[in-house]
Amino acid sequence: MAEYEEATTNYGAAKTPKFVAPTGDDFGGKKEFKSPKQxxxxxxxxxxxxxxxxxxxxxxxxxxxxxxxxxxxxxxxxxxxxxxxxxxxxxxxxxxxxxxxxxxxxxxxxxxxxxxxxxxxxxxxxxxxxxxxxxxxxxxxxxxxxxxxxxxxxxxxxxxxxxxxxxxxxxxxxxxxxxxxxxANPYPFAERYDGKSDFFDYRDELVADPVRGRAMQVTNLIPDLPNLDMPLDNQRGPGTKRIQPWMANARFYMKVLEFQVGRYAPAHHHPPSAILICIKGGGFTYTWPLEASLKPWEAGNGDMVKRVDYRPGGMVAAAPGGGDWVHQHFATSAEPLRVLAMNGPPSARIAGLLAPPGATLKSSNLGRSEGGKSIEFWDEDPHIRAEFEAQLAKNGITTRMPPELYVRPEGR
Ligand SMILES: [Fe+2]
The missing domain is CATH 2.60.120.10 (Jelly Rolls)
Structure with a gap:
């Protein structure tokens, strides 16, 4: 086992200048400073x-x-x-x-x-x-x-x-x-790994995750994730499929999403944590800070929209900065776009939901008119549909988005 050098950040031992108190009403400390290395x-x-x-x-x-x-x-x-x-x-x-x-x-x-x-x-x-x-x-x-x-x-x-x-x-x-x-920690964490001979056997049973009731697969190994049979979820647009693998008794949260050919997911917004790794098909993601508005092109903020194209082996940060970012994923390949989305340790940041235990929460995938954080297709920037259809055309695919999705239902 490799040897490790001692900790590199120790404020007690660091050579830091003496504090100088402000004079008058000026700020103590710096008004601008560099983000430190952790x-x-x-x-x-x-x-x-x-x-x-x-x-x-x-x-x-x-x-x-x-x-x-x-x-x-x-x-x-x-x-x-x-x-x-x-x-x-x-x-x-x-x-x-x-x-x-x-x-x-x-x-x-x-x-x-x-x-x-x-x-x-x-x-x-x-x-x-x-x-x-x-x-x-x-x-x-x-x-x-x-x-x-x-x-x-x-x-x-x-x-x-x-x-x-x-x-x-x-x-x-x-x-x-x-x-x-x-x-080099000797603690065994036997509750995480018992050494049983079937620990890494593949388990295909789907259970309902205990919080949101979505499809969860409790298995420590999935041999072929790109070709795994996945159930409908529909939360990220009609036809989307999803499972939530739970592995090695970890707290690490992740899910696998599949967007159908010629379809895209509604934009939604929340703080950072998710990284989408493309594992099948291809497409692109738009992401923009909420302050660019829900319709950034219409608002003249199209230059604040970031775009990443990806294919299997590619990845994108769904929300690449502080605050809420709106993001939207587009399948433009001839086969469905499948992504492994890793969020890391579970926290309130995952869906931008922060509430004490027991509080009632709504799926952030609900449309905004239903109290969620998804921008309904009838309410999205028209540039998005146009750009999506232009990208599909380049690949010889026509949109399969039902036109009625773009019509605001009465009373909403
Ligand atoms: Fe998201």
């Missing part, structure tokens, strides 16, 4: 691989990776805009015919395989001298690494494997700021 930012810097801070990527396979001594592979950190301190992401390449170092940490890790195939070995904490539990994965697999379980990724094939990892590392690093505590 312990997790220092940690990423010290890892020696690139750190990408963008709104999204058309395909992460285009990104340059760096040699990563701690992991024994090559990789890069990704911190899409707006997700700072919420949760972390990285790319990790397992070389052909090679294996990574054994890794272990008290943050959660969910892994999606962008390309390649291999196996993961998992041990119960403190038992790496025994035989590991092993499971196989290939392109499109999704799996969860149990909290603080030693694990190792092995690639027996002749081609590289590339995986995207979503983690709760920022919360843990920023809170405890001690790498030995985080990466």
């Amino acid at each position: 312990p997790y930012d220092h940690f990423m810097d010290a890892e020696g691989v690139p750190v990408y801070r963008e709104i999204g990527f058309e395909d992460v396979r285009d990104l340059e990776l760096g040699d990563w001594a701690r992991t024994g592979g090559r990789g890069a950190y990704i911190q899409l805009l707006g997700t700072e301190e919420l949760w972390g992401m990285h790319l990790i390449e397992v070389p052909p015919g090679g294996a990574l170092e054994i890794d272990q940490h008290i943050y959660e890790k969910i892994m999606y395989v962008v390309e390649g195939a291999g196996t993961t070995e998992v041990w119960r904490n403190g038992m790496t001298d025994t035989a590991p539990q092993t499971f196989e994965w290939g392109q499109g697999s999704l799996f969860g690494i149990p909290l603080n379980a030693p694990h190792r990724l092995v690639n027996g094939s002749g081609k590289r494997a590339l995986l995207i990892a979503g983690t709760t590392a920022p919360a843990v690093l920023n809170m405890y700021d001690n790498r030995e505590f985080i990466f």
Whole structure:
């Protein structure tokens, strides 16, 4: 196991200038200052691989990776805009015919395989001298690494494997700021991982999530997420399909959404946390700050709208900055657009809902006229429908949006 340097942010030991009290009624302290690096930012810097801070990527396979001594592979950190301190992401390449170092940490890790195939070995904490539990994965697999379980990724094939990892590392690093505590912690967390032989068996049963009643799949491995049979959900527009995988007894929240050919989802708004990873089909996302108005082009704020085009392997931050961002996802491919949306640890930020336990909440996917945060199609900026249809035409597809969706029902 690698050694870790001591914490890099310690205000007590830092050389800081003496405080000078203001004179008169002036502000004490600075009126303008730089956003500081947090312990997790220092940690990423010290890892020696690139750190990408963008709104999204058309395909992460285009990104340059760096040699990563701690992991024994090559990789890069990704911190899409707006997700700072919420949760972390990285790319990790397992070389052909090679294996990574054994890794272990008290943050959660969910892994999606962008390309390649291999196996993961998992041990119960403190038992790496025994035989590991092993499971196989290939392109499109999704799996969860149990909290603080030693694990190792092995690639027996002749081609590289590339995986995207979503983690709760920022919360843990920023809170405890001690790498030995985080990466060499003997606590077993047996309630997360019991070592039972069927732990990584695929389970296809769908249950209703206990809060919102939507389709949840409790399984620690999904072998082929792009081709998984998914049920109708309809909350992000008629025809949308959705499941919510719950893996490795983690608190990490994610869902898989599918938008049908020639359809798009209504725009809606909430604070940052979600990153959409394209796993099938293709399309684009528009996202804009709420202050650009609900109809940004009509308001003359079209330049505040950010757009990311993506295909399998691409990703986008749904809300790439502070405050509420309106965002809208468009399928423009000849097959449905399927995305894995990671939100990280559950929090009130997930749907922009902040309320004490027991308060009644409404689905933010309801239309605005019903008390939700979705902009009904009849109420959206007309530029959106025009641009969507123009993009479809380029791909030889015609819209399948029912025209009546654009007609305001009486009384709403
Ligand atoms: Fe959203």
